[in-house]
């Protein structure tokens with residue numbers, strides 16, 4: 517954690533009461549869907565933004581808005597007290613300053629930005645330039661900001677759904693290189709806290725799981741949650757790159773392979789920040805696997 521003024525500001529906390537309105541960008545994604553659910557359960561009115569939209573539920577109104585058109589974002593979040601902001605993919609076509617400007621123009625007071633540990637751990641990687649620019653834009657804005665920099669997501673194991681279902685097999689490169697992957701639900705829990713509580717303004721949190729875990733170990737944990745032994749197949753870097761190019765921008769593929777194959781200190785260190793913010797330890801990969809076993813045929 518780089519900056520954490522919230523512990524010092526106990527006496528001056530301003531916590532958004534339930535019923536206040538919160539805007540969630542990327543509301544149908546891994547982090548966003550968990551965050552939407554959590555905030556609605558806690559009594560907030562949620563404006564859920566994505567390009568394709570979703571089905572409205574109690575306290576949740578889905579709005580179609582594309583970050584490539586910041587005025588759509590501005591109009592969607594007008595009247596909200598706080599906004600969760602994230603971008604997907606390479607995001608190289610997006611204009612970070614216009615996106616943050618749109619949130620300011622909507623008279624929102626707080627923003628929580630989902631970035632990536634890669635924005636700091638790979639400072640020259642082209643793939644993370646949009647995230648670095650977004651971080652700079654929220655810091656320069658007049659908004660009360662919190663930046664979340666997670667490591668790899670536990671939900672990346674969804675790439676194994678089909679092969680686990682059909683062949684009881686999971687394939688990945690760097691079989692025995694361990695990094696502390698984080699449960700997207702923990703990211704959502706930290707985001708929900710920072711959106712509601714202004715003691716987190718001005719803080720940057722590195723979000724990881726409780727322990728470093730390798731792909732081979734993740735495969736074994738997943739097998740335990742399914743009650744069957746899974747076969748692990750180690751891919752070469754070239755094989756993984758070829759497979760991932762089908763769903764990831766090329767620059768992101770290369771940086772991800774670098775981070776998974778030769779993680780540097782930031783990428784391999786367990787961060788205390790989830791526990792500092794939530795007052796409990798981050799969840800291990802086994803918890804994500806148990807919650808999501810049905811996707812894998814369990």
Ligand SMILES: NC(=O)c1ccc[n+]([C@@H]2O[C@H](COP(=O)([O-])OP(=O)(O)OC[C@H]3O[C@@H](n4cnc5c(N)ncnc54)[C@H](OP(=O)(O)O)[C@@H]3O)[C@@H](O)[C@H]2O)c1
Pocket residue numbers: 541542543544545546547548565566567568569581582583584602603604605630631632633666667668669672700
């Ligand atoms: N996966 C990892 O290991 C990892 C690690 C560190 C950081 N991150 C960061 O986490 C973020 C991804 O989070 P996630 O896994 O929760 O995302 P996700 O599951 O891929 O979901 C993306 C969400 O954003 C929406 N979206 C995409 N493009 C949009 C646009 N132009 N305008 C408005 N909405 C848009 C999508 O809905 P529509 O398609 O309907 O628009 C969806 O709701 C990325 O910024 C990534 O850099 C990921």
